[in-house]
Amino acid sequence: MPPGGKVDWISVALEDATISTLVLAFLADSQYLSASGIVSKIRAIHPDTVANSVFNAINRLVAESKITVADADYIIASKDIAPIIEDGYLWGDSDLFYAADVTSYRREVMLALIEKNPGIVLMDIVRTLENLPWFPKRFNKDSAKTDLEALRTRGAILRRPETKGWEAKEKEAPEETS
Numbered sequence: 001m002p003p004g005g006k007v008d009w010i011s012v013a014l015e016d017a018t019i020s021t022l023v024l025a026f027l028a029d030s031q032y033l034s035a036s037g038i039v040s041k042i043r044a045i046h047p048d049t050v051a052n053s054v055f056n057a058i059n060r061l062v063a064e065s066k067i068t069v070a071d072a073d074y075i076i077a078s079k080d081i082a083p084i085i086e087d088g089y090l091w092g093d094s095d096l097f098y099a100a101d102v103t104s105y106r107r108e109v110m111l112a113l114i115e116k117n118p119g120i121v122l123m124d125i126v127r128t129l130e131n132l133p134w135f136p137k138r139f140n141k142d143s144a145k146t147d148l149e150a151l152r153t154r155g156a157i158l159r160r161p162e163t164k165g166w167e168a169k170e171k172e173a174p175e176e177t178s
Contacts, residue, residue, distance in 0.1 A: 002086035008134040011089040012097060014045045016104040020056040021083065021097055022065060023074075025090050028082035032073040094136035102136050107147045109135065111156055111168065119165035122148065 001010065014022070019042060026041045027033060033041070039054045058074060061067045066081055067074050076082060083092030094102055106129075113128060114120055120128075126144050129135050148166060151157045157166050 002084050002091050005084075005091055008093065008132075009091050010097065010105045010136060011091050012083070012105050013108075014085070014088055014090065016101070017090050018100050019043075019049065019160055020096045020099050021090060023054070023057050023061060023095075024076060024082035025085050027074060027076035028079040029085050032070070032075045034073050038074065040075050040088070051119045054166055073154075075152070094138070099138065100136055103147070104172060106136065106139060106143070107151055110144070110147055111151055112170070114151075114157055114166045115168040118167040119160060119163055121163070121165045125166070 001011070003123060012021070017025075022042055022045065023038055026038060035055065037049050038058065039049075042049050042054050052151060060065070062069060062074075067076050069075075081094045082097065083090035085091075090097070090101070094105075097105070110125060110127065113125060117124075122141070122144060125148075126139075126141050129139060129144070148157065152159065155169060157168055159166055
């Protein structure tokens with residue numbers, strides 16, 4: 001957590017963050033950036049990003065008055081509307097993130113919960129997360145089902161057929177290179 005961080009902040013890995021959230025974070029971290037500078041920073045994290053996707057995000061943020069343009073450079077309206085970049089993560093109150101960012105965070109928390117509680121069932125996951133004071137409130141049983149399915153599809157978890165509980169898949173050890 002960055003200095004000055006709060007216990008109710010969430011974190012999203014840079015590679016899991018949406019383009020719009022990254023644009024805001026990069027602009028909050030700099031005084032200003034050109035469009036090509038923003039594209040370069042995004043591509044350093046998401047190498048396959050199409051420049052037009054970044055330009056579309058920039059245009060949406062301008063339309064939302066979150067950023068402005070001055071002399072071909074973009075400036076954030078206020079640093080208070082962007083998460084902080086620290087050690088490969090974005091940190092901040094969940095309100096600073098877009099829904100897809102919060103979903104990424106929620107799935108990582110769910111995976112950690114399942115790793116610590118093999119065999120945990122859906123309703124225990126939901127109750128546990130609902131009772132965490134720092135957990136984003138944009139959450140319900142249906143989103144939990146979707147998140148579990150996404151984690152299963154990603155190969156991170158398995159469902160125990162006999163109990164309908166969830167467990168984390170064993171992480172494969174990296175191959176040794178000689």
